[in-house]
Amino acid sequence: MVKKILSNGFAYEKNGSVYFDVRKFMEKHKYGELSGRNIDDLLEGTRDLDGQDEKKNSIDFAIWKAVTPSHIQRWPSPWGEGIPGWHLECSAMGTKYLGKEFDIHGGGMDLKFPHHECEIAQNVGAYGHAPVRYWMHSNMLTVNGEKMSKSKGNSFLPRELFAGGHPLLEKAYSPMSVRFFMLQSHYSSTLDFSNEALGAAEKGYRKLGAALTAIKGLSYTSEANANAELVSDLNRLVEECYKNMSDDFNTAKTLAVLFEMSARINDFKSGNVVIASVDATTFEKFKSTYITFMEDVLGLMEDKSINNDLLDGTINVLVELRKKARTDRNYALSDKIRDDLQAIGVQLKDGKNGEINYTIE
RNA sequence: GGUUCCGUGGCCGAGUGGCUAGGCUGAGCUCUGCAAAAGCUCCUACAGCGGUUCGAAUCCGCUCGGAACCUCCA
Missing domain, CATH: 3.40.50.620 (HUPs)
Structure with missing residues (x-):
């Protein structure tokens, strides 16, 4: 050359x-x-x-x-x-x-x-x-409003961010939370790292991640009274995902759409809105778009950090005990199971039909 | 000194002339045995000062504040 x-x-x-x-x-x-x-x-x-x-x-x-x-x-x-x-x-x-x-x-x-x-x-x-x-x-990254640089002593590596322990970091943040955090701003804008902002991102990511898990478990059954308004709303959301990413990779706007979608997903999951109120094509497109944009486009995967059969099985034993206690109206016991698990970082969430889910901090 | 970019509600952060972004926090409601989770509602900002316009966070000018680059290495 x-x-x-x-x-x-x-x-x-x-x-x-x-x-x-x-x-x-x-x-x-x-x-x-x-x-x-x-x-x-x-x-x-x-x-x-x-x-x-x-x-x-x-x-x-x-x-x-x-x-x-x-x-x-x-x-x-x-x-x-x-x-x-x-x-x-x-x-x-x-x-x-x-x-x-x-x-x-x-x-x-x-x-x-x-x-x-x-x-x-x-x-x-x-x-x-x-x-x-x-x-x-x-654009460049800043930390608490200041440029990140070795000479200022305010720099940290990705692995320190994920592991925690750095003097500037109050805790460890999962890779997915950090990714969500960065996607919230435009790539050409400066981005400021702070514990407050990262903590907020962690919660936001969990919400989208929970909806991702939820929609994977939902499938179409059959159509009943179609809700035209909801159908056009879901189709609009799908279009906006593509539109926003095509606009110079506007990930922040895309995330805003995904949050709207997650609200609809939670409606389906809880039964507030029945899936049958939209047609099959709309539902399947909505479902695949949410999954595709989360996982393939933005790279926000389900956080599978907890993948331990022994732990899973143990918690399920306690979950079954709590179910029994609740049907017996022994709320003192059921609350103790829930509160004690909560204290060690396992949060139980009661569903409408007696189902119990849990998340681990 | 020169060039370029930025300054948005309690916090983070999109938005380039008129139409409530969104998330986090806070308040309220619904659901629930009670919670949690979830859904809904509310808190309506755009550094300051001028100007252009019927109308500006968005255009122009000035001021203040912040950032990057201006060819050592990579």
Whole structure:
């Protein structure tokens, strides 16, 4: 790729290094369009840095860099031993594995300039056209309103978020809760981590997750008195899922729709509204859309952290005892079973027809 | 200094000219033996000051506050 750029006249060699000639490139192509930079401003605003003397212009950048023999990484090249420039690595890898043109390139917005700008210039310089159709730049994360950085000591890793124990974290948050939390905001907005916000997200996710489990257990029976209003409402919700995700991945709006859907699901589950009040096609589409958008589109799976047959069986013994106590109207005993389980983190939920479900904290 | 972006109700966070986003919290109601869960209802905001417009959170200007980038490494 370096050779191609050189032979196209957009680079020059100096002391074993090869630099991209931005001025030359701009005679035929545009540079700085992605980030809206003005090159004259860039030339003025440049600060003094090491190793600039080899460049014709300060905005030029290395696509191949000569290294000293003591450098651990080095490869032979027509210009001597060296390493690829940072930007070039990405252009070369993208082109090799995804082709000379691919659909989406993501990255943090801190990489927009210069890195992605240079990537474009390299591909245009080598192959004559831009490598990427759509650029998606995600915004930065902050913690309690401050930029996350090692020097400030306010950074933590995903696994610390999931495991808890970090001084800034009051507790551990499940991967799904964190995912929900991030999906609540647009990818291009800054997102602020705080215990309060994460805790709220945890509850919100549980609600959607419970509805996911619920609808998987619901199936269509037969149609009775159709409720036209409900039918059009369910169809509307299905459409909105697609509409919102098609609008530059508006996950926050999509989640709002899923919450509306979860209310309808809980109506079906509790029997407040009978499934028979909609037609089979509407119900099946509604069901599959909720499951698809939760699991496949947003990646919000059921939290199967508790999957222990022994524990499950043990709790079910207690559940059966409580059922018996309730039919005997021995509420003192049934309440004790419920309260004692609650105290150790197992919450029983009575259904309408005597069924008892439970969740584990 | 330059460029770009942001400032929304108690908290989080969508929304780009008129139509209540949503979640969390709080209050009330229904259901329930009592709870929990669930459903329903309520709490109607848009940094400040001007301007454009019949009408602005949304457009323009200024002020205040915050963030990112401005090619060392990756």
